Amino acid sequence: MKTTTHLALLAALAAGLQTATAGDITGTITLKGTPPPEKPITQLKDDVNCGKMHTEPVFTRFYVVGKAGELADVFVTLKGISGKSTGPSAPPLVIDQKGCEYVPYVAACQTGQKIVVKNSDPFLHNVHPTPVNTAGGNKESNMAQMAGGADLTFVFPAAENFLRFKCDVHPWMFSYVNVVDHPYFDVTGKDGKFTIKNVPPGKYTLVAMHRRAAPAPAGFEKEIEVTADGAKVDLVLDVK
Ligand SMILES: [Cu+2]
Structure with a gap:
């Protein structure tokens, strides 16, 4: 009876280990400060072909930011893996x-x-x-x-x-x-969110890079630890 319980426990442990060998890193990137206004792309509107494709003015996409500062187009990755x-x-x-x-x-x-x-x-x-x-x-x-x-x-x-x-x-x-x-990477969407999937547990340097927001171009680095449950990392980038 006792042996059976032990075996069942071992089997449960092994199953747990198998499913818990990697976790997801999730988080939200927000922008601090007010970005400069986007510029209208007048060349596009003036172009004989392209102008017809838009009824509204078209603007540059340097900072795509949500109401609560959620920042899109941030490249998020892990350093030191190759x-x-x-x-x-x-x-x-x-x-x-x-x-x-x-x-x-x-x-x-x-x-x-x-x-x-x-x-x-x-x-x-x-x-x-x-x-x-x-x-x-x-x-x-x-x-x-x-x-x-x-x-x-x-x-x-x-x-x-x-x-x-x-x-x-x-x-x-x-x-x-x-x-x-x-x-191991992702790019934030309009909600500022990213997910880096199936990362083996361990310590890593996470980097978040945006083309314009500081610190650009090196990106914001943060030491993180990924467990079998993954990790949650929220970061703030700055308007230059
Ligand atoms: Cu073209």
């Missing part, structure tokens, strides 16, 4: 060109992961990534994409933060892709 990319088997990151804007404005993917760029507009764009980590093997390229043209695919072998995509036809069009060589 060479664990699962990019080649991950589903592609999809970027669209819609109304003469790149959507999303800020994204992230892994090294070796496909980045698929679509053109939803009824006219020509060209897709021109301009990586700076060329020593790591990231290559600049420039491809025209007609209306209804096939999707374009890009792959970057080296980590790089805020790798810029631009369109030479429409000089206001930019998108920034953070390329990471491990799967």
Whole structure:
């Protein structure tokens, strides 16, 4: 009888260990201070094709902030991890060109992961990534994409933060892709929230980077501990 109880306990423990080997890091990033007003993109409205795609003025997207300061487009990742990319088997990151804007404005993917760029507009764009980590093997390229043209695919072998995509036809069009060589990252949505999934328990340095909010470009660093239950980390970035 006693042995049976012990065995049942051991089985329960083993099952618990199996399901509790990794946790999620969740949190919200908020912005302190009032960001400068966004600027209207007058070139877009004046463009014969792009202007027709919008009934309202189109503004820059430097600070996308909610009512309670929730900050979007913050790249959140763990420092000091490398060479664990699962990019080649991950589903592609999809970027669209819609109304003469790149959507999303800020994204992230892994090294070796496909980045698929679509053109939803009824006219020509060209897709021109301009990586700076060329020593790591990231290559600049420039491809025209007609209306209804096939999707374009890009792959970057080296980590790089805020790798810029631009369109030479429409000089206001930019998108920034953070390329990471491990799967532990996210980009905050309009609610300022992020989730980094399945992180093995341990101590880490979490970094939150925004293109403009301080501390930019290095990002805000915080030492955290992830347990089997994960971790919760809320951070505040500053208007410069
Ligand atoms: Cu364009």
